[in-house]
Amino acid sequence: MNNKVTKIIELNNGHIEEKAIKEAGEVIKNGGLVAFPTETVYGLGANALDEDAVGKIFEAKGRPQDNPLIVHIGDISQIYELVEEVPEKALMLMEKFWPGPLTLLFNKNEKVPLKTTGGLQSVAIRMPKNEIAIKLINESKVPIAAPSANLSGKPSPTNASHVIEDLLGKIDIIIDGGTTGVGVESTVLDISTDIPTILRPGGVTLENLLTVFPKVEYDPALESKDKDLVPKSPGQKYKHYSPKANMKIVYGTIEDMSKKINELKDYYTLEGMKVGILATSQTKEKYDLDNTLVLGDRENLESIASNLFDMLRKFDKLEVDIILSEGFEEKGIGKAIMNRMKKAAGGDIIYLD
Structure with a gap:
């Protein structure tokens, strides 16, 4: 339904208008949707702890409900409000790679709704390396669930024009923060197993992770065509990133x-x-x-x-x-x-x- 008035706000890292960030933060607090830049791709953000707000993400994107969302935090300390425990492995990775394009899986606590996690007891969390994203999260005072800010299945957005093309009239605010740097989404890493397992390759590489752990594996599901696969990570099950041709x-x-x-x-x-x-x-x-x-x-x-x-x-x-x-x-x-x-x-x- 393209019936919203979508406000477009131009911001630059290094020169961020507090008034604009406050406005976007209020939209998140009040259950609305804000698209914003990260260092990987643009994210479509909503309050991760608000089921109704999260539901709007799925509706705007046309995203399958069992496809889990990544929760973005603005400070490492916020993770303790969302998970059952923070393993030693996670602390090592957070110290080396956060903020940055690495998403970690944790056992969620009762504060995180199943809507956000695609029905799973695990929650995917990362801390983005982008000043606009961090300021937005901290201003909204809630963790922000944010998949890529595109229509489901289309190529992910690496500049605001891509977001405008897909989501204008469907969301409240688009923050234009220029072109993203990395250009592909974050690496998703499962650290619940003996050997850390990459569920989705991304900006933090296998070689980077091997500087922390002696062994890291790729999930066999990366190459799977199993339609019955329950996705533990975004990008595992559905056809993604597809051009029209x-x-x-x-x-x-x-x-x-x-x-x-x-x-x-x-x-x-x-x-x-x-x-x-x-x-x-x-x-x-x-x-x-x-x-x-x-x-x-x-x-x-x-x-x-x-x-x-x-x-x-x-x-x-x-x-x-x-x-x-x-x-x-x-x-x-x-x-x-x-x-x-x-x-x-x-x-x-x-x-x-």
Whole structure:
């Protein structure tokens, strides 16, 4: 229902108007919805302890009710108000990676409604590394539940224009804080097992976590296509991050990838389809196609992560029928990039020997 008047507030980290933050904080306190920037993507925030407010998030996004939300706090001390206990493992991680793009799972206490956790007894919590986000949480005086501020299934928003495109008229306030930095969502880590387990790869990498623990694993459910899977983390079950066009990923050496993508481009063009190609600065000259977008530099995967969702949305505007994308090595943040790309492509990937 697009019948709300959505106020858009422009703020910059380093110069944040207190009056604007107070206004947004009041909206959160009173059960409303505010979209705000974090260092990963834009979040759609509501009072995490208010079932009715949380219900509005699901309604605005069209999000499945069993898809848990991440709770954002503005100070580490706030965690003790939300969980049964804080294990030693968590303290070590919080000290090293908070504020930052790492979400931890805890056993929730009775203050946190099941609506927020997708019916689970565990709650996902993080402390964002963004001044606007921290000020908003602290001004509202409640923890803020905030999934990405987009329509469910679409590419996540990395600037305010993406939020406006999806949610204008559905929420109370959009805080425009510029472009986010990391560009993919936080890492979600389950520390309830003997070996810490990554449920969703993100801005804190496996390699980062191995500086704290001798062993860290990826959850096998990351590659699962099981429709009956109960998601312990956002991004585990449902098709996510999807452009309007079908997407196909080609993985191999640069020469093999570019050759195969050009073959596919010619095939789909002959079929009468409008083709888009996701290239890198190293490969853009290999493709003779107007609808070729450069994701970033293969030697700097952070640039790829930062631009991914924006490029997928650009293909929507170009109205292509199919997107052909290069793949990336699944190391460091490359694991998070490929996780999002595989979700966007519905698992359609060609591995070249």
